[in-house]
Amino acid sequence: MGRNGVGKTSLLRCVAGLIEPESGEITWQGAEVRLVRDTFHRHLAYLGHINALKPDLTALENLHFSVQLRRQVERAEMMEMLGSLQVAHCADLPARSLSAGQKRRVAIARVVLSGASLWILDEPITNLDTRGIESIEACMAAHLQVGGSILTAAHQSLLAQHPQVRTLELQ
Amino acid sequence: MVEVPRERGLLQIVGLILARELRLAVRHWDQIAQPLIFFVVVTTLFPLAISPSLSELRNIAPGVVWVAAMLASLLSLESLFRPDVEDGVIEQWALSGQPLPLLLLSKTVTHWLFAGLPLVIMAPVVGTALGLPMSVWPVLAGSLALGTGCLSLLGGIGAALTVAVRRGSVLLALLVLPLEMPVLIFGARAVDLAMHGEAVAGPLNLLAAVLLLCLALAPFAMSAAMRISIE
Numbered sequence: 233m234g235r236n237g238v239g240k241t242s243l244l245r246c247v248a249g250l251i252e253p254e255s256g257e258i259t260w261q262g263a264e265v266r267l268v269r270d271t272f273h274r275h276l277a278y279l280g281h282i283n284a285l286k287p288d289l290t291a292l293e294n295l296h297f298s299v300q301l302r303r304q305v306e307r308a309e310m311m312e313m314l315g316s317l318q319v320a321h322c323a324d325l326p327a328r329s330l331s332a333g334q335k336r337r338v339a340i341a342r343v344v345l346s347g348a349s350l351w352i353l354d355e356p357i358t359n360l361d362t363r364g365i366e367s368i369e370a371c372m373a374a375h376l377q378v379g380g381s382i383l384t385a386a387h388q389s390l391l392a393q394h395p396q397v398r399t400l401e402l403q
Numbered sequence: 404m405v406e407v408p409r410e411r412g413l414l415q416i417v418g419l420i421l422a423r424e425l426r427l428a429v430r431h432w433d434q435i436a437q438p439l440i441f442f443v444v445v446t447t448l449f450p451l452a453i454s455p456s457l458s459e460l461r462n463i464a465p466g467v468v469w470v471a472a473m474l475a476s477l478l479s480l481e482s483l484f485r486p487d488v489e490d491g492v493i494e495q496w497a498l499s500g501q502p503l504p505l506l507l508l509s510k511t512v513t514h515w516l517f518a519g520l521p522l523v524i525m526a527p528v529v530g531t532a533l534g535l536p537m538s539v540w541p542v543l544a545g546s547l548a549l550g551t552g553c554l555s556l557l558g559g560i561g562a563a564l565t566v567a568v569r570r571g572s573v574l575l576a577l578l579v580l581p582l583e584m585p586v587l588i589f590g591a592r593a594v595d596l597a598m599h600g601e602a603v604a605g606p607l608n609l610l611a612a613v614l615l616l617c618l619a620l621a622p623f624a625m626s627a628a629m630r631i632s633i634e
Binding site for chain 2: 248249250251252270271272273274275276278280282283284285286287288289293297298300301302303304
């Protein structure tokens with residue numbers, strides 16, 4: 233957590249390997265990330281400010297082309313995930329016609345479907361309504377439950393009651 | 404460190420990118436048609452500006468067709484990576500754990516299929532309009548097939564470097580055109596030689612060599628440039 237411009241996004245991008253750190257090192261399971269980049273990235277799902285959806289592809293096609301890069305995924309599995317994020321009815325609509333909140337949900341579906349063990353989420357609940365935030369929190373809790381890790385930047389605390397959550401306030 | 408098995412084969416990845424690009428191209432056919440229309444219009448301007456006499460046009464035809472193809476290829480480069488970088492898709496590719504050089508190469512090859520191949524197919528028609536004899540068709544199409552491949556790959560490096568620069572198209576042209584000059588020289592020379600009934604193996608072999616060199620090295624240059632651009 234931290235105020236605007238304090239460097240939350242830069243920190244997350246640095247951890248994800250999108251920016252080289254000026255000093256210090258980032259390690260994953262004991263190995264320096266820049267030396268095992270591809271292996272680290274196969275463990276990682278990143279959600280930035282941009283949803284990474286092609287406006288001309290449907291929600292389902294967007295999911296298909298991004299998740300298939302990592303693993304085999306069936307239509308039913310994608311539909312189920314969209315359903316759990318309340319956007320199943322948007323599956324066959326082009327991403328350009330979705331609202332900001334619906335696009336965010338599709339982007340989150342991509343992260344969940346990726347099968348990665350570490351999620352890096354930059355302001356995941358931007359544009360989401362209360363129900364959307366609840367769904368995301370449920371996904372996050374389920375991910376923690378199965379031993380996954382989540383690194384997230386947020387303005388409001390997520391999973392506040394969860395025992396495993398640690399909050400770092402950037403100054 | 405636990406090694407995660409690569410679930411997707413490299414060929415599956417290439418197929419996936421090709422399928423994605425194909426689908427996007429079908430929905431954006433106007434962008435695909437743009438370089439081809441530019442190519443046809445530019446080559447049509449020469450008879451109007453110089454002379455409608457075929458004997459005069461024939462002498463400059465190889466150069467005209469080649470320069471027009473080069474500029475048409477340059478025109479299409481702007482849309483090679485920029486939309487995907489702006490949408491955040493390339494960032495996801497860079498974080499996918501899959502080899503970024505392969506992903507960018509697949510994208511460039513698809514780009515060539517939509518931007519380069521139509522020029523190769525159209526070139527004999529355009530060449531004939533400029534007075535090139537039918538016997539030159541195979542060399543014209545062959546040299547353009549090899550040459551536009553080189554142009555797409557060299558252009559891809561420039562496009563990856565300038566993708567983060569606002570209004571980077573001028574910079575892209577300044578970067579890429581000098582690199583592409585050998586391709587233009589060999590290509591136009593091959594057509595010229597063919598027109599005069601001489602052996603064309605020399606420049607065509609050189610073009611093929613440049614293409615192989617670009618195929619081997621350009622993906623890594625594109626990937627390195629892209630990682631800098633999306634920082």
